[in-house]
Amino acid sequence: MKPPSHLKRSRDHAGDAVRDVDAAGAPREIGRILDRPPALANEALRGGARLTRRWCHGELHADLPGMPGHVVMGYYGAAQDCSWRQGGSRKASRTRPGSITLIPEGHDGRWDVEGPIEVSHVYLSNDRLLAATEVLAKGRPIELVGRICFDDPSASRVLEMLSIEAEQGDAASSLFAEQAVDLLCLQLVRAHSSLGAAPAAPRKGLADWQVKRVTTYMRDFLDRELGLDELAGLVDLSRHHFCTAFRLATGQTPHEWLVALRMTRARQLLASHDLPVTSVALAVGYQTPSAFASSFRKATGVTPTAFRAAL
Template identity: 30%
Template sequence: MARIPKLTTTLAYDRYMAGQRLVSSVDREWRHLVLRSYLEPVRQDLLEAPGLRDFTLMTLASGAEHLERNLGGAWESADMRVNDLWFVPPTPISWRWHSISDEPLSTLHVHIERDLIDSVAQQMGLDASRELSLGDAMRFNDPLIAAMLAALHRAARDPADSRLYVDTLAHALAAHLLQHYSSGNDARRGGATRPERLVPRRIRRVTEYIRTNLAEDLAIAELAEQAGLSSFHFARVFRRETGETPHQFVTRLRLEEAARLLRATDRTVLQIALEVGFENASHFSVQFKRGYGATPLAYRLRA
C-alpha cells in the first residue's frame, strides 16, 4: 500500500475517499471553497487519509453511522447523524465506520481556503494571531453551520445558483467560524466603525456599479470595495439598506433587463443570457422561470 503523505491539497484529497462521489463543485468555478458529497460504503474497516491544508468540515447528508477515528494513536468513536458536524484536522488520520440506519449513508465535505479565513479575520479587525480551533471534539453541533453547509450542497446541485450567492455564503461561514470558534478571544479589534450617515451613499454607489456591470462576474469583494467596506460588513449593510442580499439584488436586475430585451429585441435567448451576466442559456432559463413563471421563449410570445 502506498505511503500516506502528512498533508495534501483539497483537489488531491478525493483520491483517498472510499465512497462514490455524488456531487462536486470543482467544475463550478466557485471562489474560496470546494464542496463534495459521497455515497459511502455501509461498512469501512479502515480508511487512512492525509491531513488537509484547507480548513475542512464534514457532516452527514443522509443516514447515520458509528464513526471511529484514530488521531495520535488512540481510537475514539461517536454516533453521527444528519447535521452532526466534525472537523478534519491538518494531520494524518485513520477512520472506520459502519452504518446504523436503513437510509443510504452519504457525507458532505466542505473545504475552505485558508486565504479566505485570513482575509475575513482581517476585515473583522481580528488580531493576526487568532486561529480557528475546534479542539479535539469528535463531534459538535451548530445549527447555523449545518444550515449553511446544506445551502452550499443545494447550490452545488443546482446549475441556477450563481457564484455570487456561493461567495456570500463562503464569507458568512468564515465569519461565523472566526466569531465563535477561534482562539485568542482577547484579540485586538482594529479600526473604528465607519460613520453610519455615509452608508446610504456607499450603497447607492454599489447599486449603480451593479447596473453598469451586469454582464460581469461580480464578486462580493469587488462590490464591497465599491462601498469602501469590508466584505464581512458589506453583505449585512447591503441587506439592511436594500432589503435584499447582493445575490438577490443582482439576480433581480439581471432578470428585469432580460425581460426588457425579450420584449424589445429579437436577440436569441443565449445572446440575452450572456448580455445580462448569466453563464449560459440553461442557467438563465431556470432563473427566469423562477422569477417570471415562464420560460424566456414563452414570456416573449406572451409579451
C-alpha cells in the first residue's frame, strides 16, 4: 500500500501558473473496475482537474490501486451500502445525498458498493489543490484524509453544481467551474485534511438495519402505493417519529427516498427497449404515463422517452 504523500506544488517556466498534469490516470483506473466508465466532461480545467456529469453505474466489488491525484465523489438518488478496506482497516457507510467520498492520491483499497448508484466525480491534481488553498496552507504540508460517504453538505452541493456545469461545455460554464473547483479544494483542506479534519458526526435517527429494512420493503413493492403508517410499522414507530428519524438518518424524507428508488428502477427498465414506457410507469408505482413522466423529468431533467433515446 502506498502511503499518502505530502502535497507539493509545482509551477511552469513562468513561475506563476499551475502546471497542468495528465488527468487521465484516475478516471481510467476507476473506469477499469466499473461497468460504466466515468462520464467525463470534454475539457480539462486548470491544473488538470476533470469533472464528470451525473451518471449511474452498477454494483462494485474490486480492488482499486493507488491513483495519481485525488478523487471526490458525490451521490444522488437512492442509497446503497458501501465499504472500503485498506490494509487492516475497514470503513463502511451508505451512499446518500449530502455525503462525499474522498480518495486521496496513492490510497489503494478494496471497494464493495451495492448498486446501482448515481454519482458524479471530480479529479484533482496536487497542484490544483494547493494552488487553490495557498493562503490557508501558508506553506505547510497537507495530507488529505480518506473519507467514505462522509456527511459534508457544503462539498456535496459544490459537487452537484459541478456535475451540472459539466453538461454545458461553454465558456461561461468553464469559468464558473474553475471557481467552484477552487471552492471545493478549500472545503477539502479545511474539513478533510491534516490542517483541519472534521470529526464524523454522530449518527442519529434510525439505525442502519432499520433503514435497510425499510429500503428493502420499498424496493419489493415499488409498483404500489406505500403509506407512512405501513412503513413506520416495519420499525415499530409512530408515523411522526418515523419521519423524523428517517430524515435524520438519511437526509431525505421517506417520500423522497421512495421516489429515488423508483427513478433508479425506472432507468434500469428504460434501458430495455422491450418494455413500453406505460409498462415502466406501472412497474414503479405510477398509474398514468403523465404522472411518471413528470416525476422522471423532475429527477433527471429529461422525459423517459428522451432518456431511452439517448441510450
